[in-house]
Amino acid sequence: MGIAAVDMSEKNNKSNSPADNTKSEKKMTKYDLKMQRRQEEEKKAKKEKAIIKTGCILAVIICVCIAAWKFYDNYQEKHGPYITVGDHEIQKAEFDYYYYSSLNSFASTYGSYLSYFGLDTSKPLDQQQYSDTMTWDDYFQQQAVNQLKNVYALTDEANEKGFEYDASSDYDDMVTSIKSYAQQQGVSEDEYCKSVFGSDATLEGIKPYVEMSGLASAYYNDVKDNIEVTDDEINTYYDENKDNYDSVDYRVCKIEADMPEEETETETEAQTETAAESISETAAESTSETAMTETQTETESETMSAEESEAAAKAEEEAKEAAMAAAKAKADEMLSKIKDEASFEKVYNKYASDTTVDSLNTGKKKSSISPTDVANWLFDADRQAGDTTVIEDTANNAYYVVYFKDRYLDHIKTVDVRQILISADTSSSDAAETDETETTAAGETETAETESAEAQEQAKEDAKAAAKIKAEQILDDWKNGDATEDSFAELAKTYSDDTGSNTNGGLYEAVKEGQMVTNFNDWIFDASRKPGDTGIVESDYGYHIIYFVGDNKEEWYVNIKDTITSNKLNDYMSDLTADIEVKDSRHHVAYLHETEAATETTSDTAASTESAAASESAAETAASETETVAETTTETAETTAK
Incomplete structure (x- = not known):
């Protein structure tokens, strides 16, 4: 049994050997191998071509996307929200x-x-x-x-x-x-x-x-x-800020200290060099010429120079203190002689450093008074008429002898007016300018320039004359019509060249003295002026046809009202924009x-x-x-x- 089994196994192994299988397969020729390689190359080429095609498509897509994004970005930049x-x-x-x-x-x-x-x-x-x-x-x-x-x-x-x-x-x-x-x-x-x-x-x-x-x-x-601002609000604001609105009258005498002249840098250096040379010579005479001696000499020179500089600085400071003390003594002496305003005025010239300056100051606001210590003393709540003092001003090396006269609230009036501005149109004067021509003769050029300047000046005069005639005609038309404030306002809307007021009928409210140009100002603040008065004044702007409306509130009242109104507007705008x-x-x-x-x-x-x-x-x-x-x-x- 064992031998038979072995024989059968060997037979089976032989029947399944590779040699037997190979006999059943077709033998590959050179042609077959060549065709096989060609097919493989074709497949590889197709694959590479597909990859390249895909890459190109992707590249095109990317370029299109970039271009589209740039277009969108540029569009958004120009048309989108900034x-x-x-x-x-x-x-x-x-x-x-x-x-x-x-x-x-x-x-x-x-x-x-x-x-x-x-x-x-x-x-x-x-x-x-x-x-x-x-x-x-x-x-x-x-x-x-x-x-x-x-x-x-x-x-x-x-x-x-x-x-x-x-x-x-x-x-x-x-x-x-x-x-x-x-x-x-x-x-x-x-x-x-x-x-x-x-x-x-x-x-x-x-x-x-x-x-x-x-x-x-x-x-x-x-x-x-x-915006409403009540009288109570204005009066309360004034009570809390009197120093900003009150004025004072006072006399002051400035006594400047006779300060020593400061040595220039050149003089100081020369003195130092001289001292060093003197010390060096003395040291050289008393010691041998050795390196040690030279070093000692230099050290002594430096030491003495420093000591002299310190001494000079100390002496200068003492001189300044002495000068200020002398000025203080002079101010105290003057103060002791002041019993009233008349006595202040009597001794003023004897003590003032500059007698050409008037001692009397009237209607001065706190913000305009210098130095600050003088202003603070004058506006002290306990100040009484006839008070005097001496105030030191270290910044300017001086003392001030001050006499307090009065503190008060200015009752300066403001006025309401309407105006129609007829400007002198000189734009046509440009046409009068002669064209510049090239010429070799200096005389001809100067003549042309002179004629041009004269032509321009004549054009301006003609424009002013035309503006005056127009202004007089408008005022005559108003007088021949209803001659009321309302009719004047309508004419202002029609004819006035003042863009700051023509839409409002030419109205200016609470005008303060000095606010308008000189001729305008002088006319409206004339003591004889009364409501309903009209007139024409000339200025650099042209001709002003003026209608005097009447007096408004006093200047301090108007200023405080404007301030309160501004504060309320600040609050209003802050609240309005707070959540934006x-x-x-x-x-x-x-x-x-x-x-x-x-x-x-x-x-x-x-x-x-x-x-x-x-x-x-x-x-x-x-x-x-x-x-x-x-x-x-x-x-x-x-x-x-x-």
Whole structure:
């Protein structure tokens, strides 16, 4: 059994051997191998081609996506929201309108004084510092943001309350102005707009901004006109702030100390060198010429020079103290001789350092009196007529002998007037200018320039004469008509060239003496002036047809009323804009993000600081910032109103 089993196993193994299987397979020829390799290469090529095709498609898709994103990004940059103010999306053109309006207003207000502010409008504003933390670009961005907040807050509330205002005339006036300036500069209206309001501005494009600003201004003025300020509020405010409104009369004598002349740096150096040379010579005579002796000599020279300098400084200080003591003794001596105002006046010339200065001062406000210690003494609540004192002024090395006469509230009147301004139009004088021609004869050039100047002067005189005739004709027409204040107001709306008052019938209320140009001022404050008086006065602006309405409240009363009104407007605008959030997701307005970072840093620092001193400082800073924001808000709204 065992042997038979072994034989069967070997047979089975032989029948399943590879040699037997190979015999059943077809033998591969060279041709077959070649075709196989070709098929494999074709498959590989197809695979590579598919990969390349897929890569190209993906590359095209990526390029299309990038192009689409860039197109979208550029579109959003130009047409999408530049920033958001509350619920309102602000485009770049609108932001630029307020940005450049602020810049142009600032440049127009300060003109040639811009350099004093460190501002050069011909250079990049983001490379010029407005403050330690802001560039001028940041500043005007801030102004633009504030104006946008105010304008949208005011217009939103105006619309909610059904306030109606036709702002089309505001835009029409703007168009007229732009066309005039564009013509003068020889450019199109849109080109002028771009130069003034930004690269995206057009005459039609700025229309909604102008009209919205006009609506905001009108509503702001309506709110202002409806603010009530009572007599009790005014009197209470005066009682709490008398020092700001009272005036004083007093006499003062300034006695300057006879201070020693300070040695110049050259004289001091010469004296030091002389002393050093003297010491060196003496040391050289008494010691041998050795290195040790030279070192000792130099040390002694330096030591003696320092001692002499210290002695000189001490002597100078003692001389100054002696001079101040002498001035004090002189002031005390004068004070002892003053019994009344007459005696003060009698001895004044004997003690005053400058007798050409009048000792009497009348109607002086506290803010105008220097030095501060003199002002504080005069405005002390316990001050009585006839009080005298001596006050030291270390800053100016002097003493003041002061005699108090009186403290009082000035009862200076203000007046209400209406005017119609007829300006002398000299624009036609440009036509009178002779064209510049090239000439080699100096005499001919001078003659041409002289004739041109004479022609311009004659044109101005003709324009003034025409303005005077027009003013007289308008006044005659008024006198021949109803001759009332209302009819005068209507003529002002029709004819007046004064844009500051013509929309309000030429009315100026609570005018203070000195507020208007000289001839205008002198006419309205003439002692004989009475309500209903009319007249024509000339100024550099042209001819003013004036209607005297009558006296208003006293100046102090008007000033306090204006202050209280301004404070109430500050509160109103602060409350109105308090919840308006400005978002800048695309980081166009740098100062907003710098402010946020500063706020976070301040918060972290405040949270980690536990000292009472730090807490007090933080409270003072917060109060200061609140006042600044209130002032900025009012200024911005007032600028918008203008």
